[in-house]
Structures are given as structure tokens and as C-alpha cells.
Amino acid sequence: MTVKIDGIEGTQPEQLMKLLLSLASDWGDVFDTSKLKAVHLSGAMTNIVYRITWPKNASEDDVRTVLVRIYGEGADIFFDREEEIRTFGLISTHGHGPHLLAKFPEGRVEEFIHAKTLSACDLRDPEISTLIAAKMREFHDLNMPGSKTAVLWPTMRKWLIKARSLCSQEHAKEFKLDIIENEIDTLENELSKRKQNVVFCHNDLQYGNIMIDDKTRTITFIDYEYASYNPAAYDFANHFCEWAADYHTDTPQNLDYNKYPDLEERQRFVKSYLSSTGNQPSDADVDQLIDDVERYALANHLFWGLWAIISGYVTHIEFDYIEYAKQRFSQYWLKKPQLLKE
Template sequence: MSFDIEKPLSKVEYLYDNASMRRARPTRPSSDYDRAYLDNNPLKASRDPCRSTPLQRNGNASSSDLKELFSRFDIESKVIPWDIIARTRELCAKYLSGSWNKVTPQRFRLKAITGGMSNLLFLVEMPDDIEPVSTEPRSALLRIHCNVDLEHLLNESVVFTLLSERALGPKLLGVFPGGRFEQYIPSRPLLCHELSLPSISRRIGCLLARVHALDVPIMKEPMIVEVAEGWLAKLRKVESKVAHKMRLNTVQVDLSKCPGEITCELLSDELDLLRECLENSNSPLVFCHNDLQEGNILLHNKYKIDSEGNLDVKEGEEPLVLIDFEYANYNYRGFDFSNHICERILDYSDNKPPYYSIKQHQFPDENDQSVLFNAYLDELEQMTNNGSEDRRPPYFVCELPKRREEAVEQLLTETRRFIAVSHLFWSVWSFMQAEESPIEFDYVSYGLDRLALYYEHKSDLLEYLQ
């Protein structure tokens, strides 16, 4: 699951400081663009109305400045304060440049997408009657980092930049202290049932191969158990003891395989067992997306899925783009496969409680999964053959059998054994979200359903200990 919108921030009324605007002495413009820049960025010729500290001509405000300013935004009010509009306009002029210098704050288009304690996301757009003069985009997404762990932010920024350069994600348009500009892609997220369409499954297989082949300059150790243990540590700090009676909500499994009550101690024991299984899995460590569900795969608006489930795509075109690499890191390859396969039965489009459904009848059989894996192997083969003589193929390619049938069978087995891993991982996440998130979603029911499926598939995972 990808959404992480936490409780809205309090709205603070802002009074525009016209007096300080009149007293300021502007910098002499050296060109038409500089003149337009100063004319349309009044805050540049003044003192920062939020911090009362001078802003330099280079436009470099600190991340704490932006954090304080944007903390005044309340997404529920749907009203964006004027100082946020002016500062955003200023950032566009400086980092997107070109015709953005010509847009006055009064004509500046700014739309809030999401808001919370971690990130704020806005869509910025030029007026229709202003044309770009160079390569500057007509629209972009502005992401403001709020309360984010610095280590996580560093890793996420490195990942986003690399994916942008490799055309595996939205383009990076600008970086500044406290946030960045990202490419806005006119698109829609895939629907749950579309993940299993052969035309879509093949595309996803190709994209996964490209992601797994990346050499990303971050820590190359699996952290899946440590991450889950971190969530569990938060649960242990909850004043009221976290314990849930096992019940089934949208799944059908053999309850005799499940414990009667779910506690932190029980989850901790399961994570210890999981660690032992993973260490014996021999699943190669690769760079993984780790959350490849339908909402994180966009279909460009220019492409349509017809009634037969086909895509009309020309050679060399890529209709899909992966987004939201929040959980991306080095992980066992089997997790990325199994997690995506699990997502093919998890539908988050329900608008009534519990706001999700688990459609077990849609679980892909081996023939359906083989479509994904054959496309994955085709892409790896093409990447290896098209490389230069001194370019070595990704190391994990070498451990796959040479015969295609055997390679597909190995991936099928690896995925089957990791199905339980995905269910346990996201069940712990869901129990933690139930204590912290204000989102209208039945996290407890979701966590119990995922945990029930973990026990249903646990015997496959235990094969690693035999």
C-alpha cells in the first residue's frame, strides 16, 4: 500500500506585509528574464514574511524556512495561503526557469494533491496563453519534505535521481533544500484486475527486470525484517496493549492454522522465524521496488486498454511508469515478485468499509505468472546481449538456469515460497498504521486478513528450512 497521509497540519492565518515590501530595495535586473523574474517574484525584493530573514538573489531558502512556511497549509481547507503561492511561484521561476519567470503570482496555478506530516504534493501549471521558450515544462509536481528522517530522505533522493536518469520513473526537474520538482505525467493508475492482463503483465515484467538490474549506491543489505521490527517496536510503545482476536473479514482460510489472538510477542516470534527462512532462501539480493501495486503503476493517457485487454503500443514506446519508491531498497528478489503477485488480488478501490477487498479467486496460476517471468527473462537477456563487451550482466542473471523452462520454474518456486513473507510484512505495517494513521481505512481488519493469509501460505515458506 502506498498512501501515507498523516493527520493534517493546523492552518495559520497569514497577513501580507506590504510595508516591508515598500521599504525593500530591489536588485537591478540585468536582462529581460531577470526583470521579469523580479517583477513576478515580489518576495525576492523583500524580507521573507514568514521568517523575517533576508532572501538572497539566488533564491536559496533553507529547508527549515520552507518547512515552517508550508506547515501553515491545511489540505482540508482547500485554500492555499497567498504566501505559499508566492513562494511556490518563486521556486518555479528559479528552478524551472524560462517562461515561469513571466507568470505573475495572481495567474499562478497551484493545486494541492496530498498533505501530511511526511510530504506535501502540489501540481503547478502555466497559464494557457504563456508558451515555453525552451525545455521548461508547462506543469510539474512540487514535493515539499516535512518531518522526514534524514537518512531515509537521502536514500530516497538518490533512488529518485537514478530512476529519473534511467527513465524508470518521473523525471527530476529540480532539487532545492526541503523539496524537489518532479515531472507531471498525465496518466491514471492501473486497476487491480488490469495487473493480470497479459499485455500489462509483460510490461511489468520488463520494468521489474530493469529495476532489479540497477546498481544503486545505497546499502546493499536486506532490511525487510529490521523494518518490520521497527514497526513492531512502535506498537510496543502504545499505552493500550495491542492484541487482536483473530477473525476473518474478506478472506476464506482454514482458521485452525491461525492463532486465536494476535500480540506483539507472537508477531516478534514470527519475524524471528522469517529471518531464519530468508537467510536460507538463496534468493538473490537485488534493488527492489517492494510495493508494486496498481496504484504505483501509471498508464500514460495516450494509451488505452481495449475491450480485449490489449495495448496499442509502438516499438520503443513505454506506456507504463513506476512511481512511489518510498519502500525501495535492496531486498530478496522473491519478495518483489511475490508482493506484486499478492497485489493482484488486493483491491483498494472500495469506497465503503473496510475500504478494501481481497479477491482470492483472482490469484494468478502458474501459467499467468509465467507471462510475467518470461517477459522478465526476455528483458534480462536483451539487456545482457545489448551491453558492451566490458559490461558484465547483473550477477543474479548468472545464477539462473540456462534453459528457459528451468529458469521460469525457479522463479515460480521462489515466488510461491515468498508469498507468506509479503503477507506477514504488510500485516505488521497495518497494525502499526491502525495506531497512528487517521486515514479512513480498516487497518486492523486488513492486517488480520493479511496475517490469516500468511498462516495459509506459511508451509511454503518453511520449505527453506527443510
């Protein structure tokens, strides 16, 4: 038996309604199922996310709000959902992000954070960028259980195998999938020549995964599906690449690398990160990290390019994943000769 919640596409398990009823009861709410409202929150490309509200009492003068995340099709290719939920809970106990309220087979219910999700242009705001850098340092300092080795390289190799198994011959040829394994090997060898600071990274710091409380100017990172141990420089690279994106346009798959942070903006971010613990970095430390970040941007293009190819074949979220993949791979081939100095 299934139940439809007004505002959510399709039908969801009756278990979801039971979970909401149980939560409302625990909170002492007077729960009227006819008063539930759901609003789709755009910008997510792995899951479908809704804000759900209901009146706490009959007078309807106070409203309860939660976030419901419906897992996207094919997402289990990219990460272990149970592991992701464990990570979610552990990060919450460290004081980061929302609390997990309940889970059901097709998704979960999370605490709704009453803060503003950033927009694409917010990333360019010097004050906000500085706050993001400091929060990134906090996140990187988390001591999470499990292996402390970088997962970037084995993940890309696994995704390459999956992309090859799904791809049409046309796409396999277009994306040069026959030589991408060699590109991954080359990158790993080149980027591993320098000692890397491997930390717990978010790995998906696009603007939609960053929230700010306008009153307290507190930054919160959300959505940890891809969080894992990686070189810190890779997390910087991922964030800087996201400056080129705006997922709230008529063409969300299009990237504008003219918006990639310039040297001054990268220096400000890196200095803010390194100095957030009270120690002032040397110019040499800043320059070294910036150089590492630029080289890890190459790995980031391959990572999300492979992700997009797979998503284009398994996901039904309205987004042109294949066009997105084309742009990430194009940027890789454009920048590789300069950054690896072949």
C-alpha cells in the same frame, strides 16, 4: 506566514508558493497565482499527492503541470526521507521515473509524467503484465550505492518494536505481536536456505505506482519510498499480492485474494522477466523462482501488516489501516502451513 493554494487542504508554507514561482520563472512562464489549480490524486497511502497546473502565458492556451507531494504524518517511522530523496535523484539519473524539481520542509515538487496510472484491472492484462515484468528486470539491474544486503528482515524487526510500543493491548493480542518476532526468525531461516538473488527492489509495486504511456507502451515506476536491496523474489511477491487490492473503491482496505495471479499468470510474468535480457529460461528456473516468490509472499504479508498497524496509530489519511492489517495477517496464517510445509 503561510499561503493557501486553492484545492490543497489546509495551509502550506509560503515557501511552496515561492518554489513554484521560481520554477515558473526559470521556465519563462507568466505566473499568476490566482490561476493555480490543484487536484488531489487518490490512491496514495503514505503521502498526499496533488496535480498542480497554471497557464504558461496570459492567453492561457498552454498549461504547465507539476506534481506536489505532501509528506504524510509518521512516514519518517518507515524510511529516512533524506535518503529517499537521494534515491529518487539517483534513479532519475538512470533514466527511471520523474525528475525532482524542488523540495520544501513538508514535501517536494516533481516532474509530472504525462502517462496513465494503471488501474487494478490493468495488472491482469497479459500485455501490460509482460511490460511490467520487463521493467522490473531493468529496475533490478540498477547499481545503487550503499550496502547490497537485504533490508527486509531488520526492517520488520524494527517495525515490530514500534508496533508493540503503539498498540493497544487488544490489538497486540489480536495480531499475536508476542510471537511475530519468532515468525520473522523462522521465515528468514527458511527462506535463506536457498541462494537468493539480492537486487535493488521497488518493494511497493501496486498499480498506483506504475504508469503507462498509451502511445509508446512505455512503463514507468514511480514512488520509491520503500525501494532498497532485497531478494528479487520478494519484489515479485509484493507485486503479486497487490493484484488482490483495489484502492479506488468505497472499501479500499479490502483485499480479494481470488484475484491473486494464477499459476499461468505467474509463469508468464516470471518468464517475461527472465527472458527480457534475451536469454530463454529453463522450465526449472521458472518453477524455482515461482516457488521462492510464493514463500516470500509470507514475508510480504508480515511486512505490510506491521506497516498498517503502525500507520493506523500515526497516520490521518482516510484509510482503514487496522482492517488492512487484519487481512494481511489472516492471509499469512492461512498460507504459512502450506508454503512452509510444517
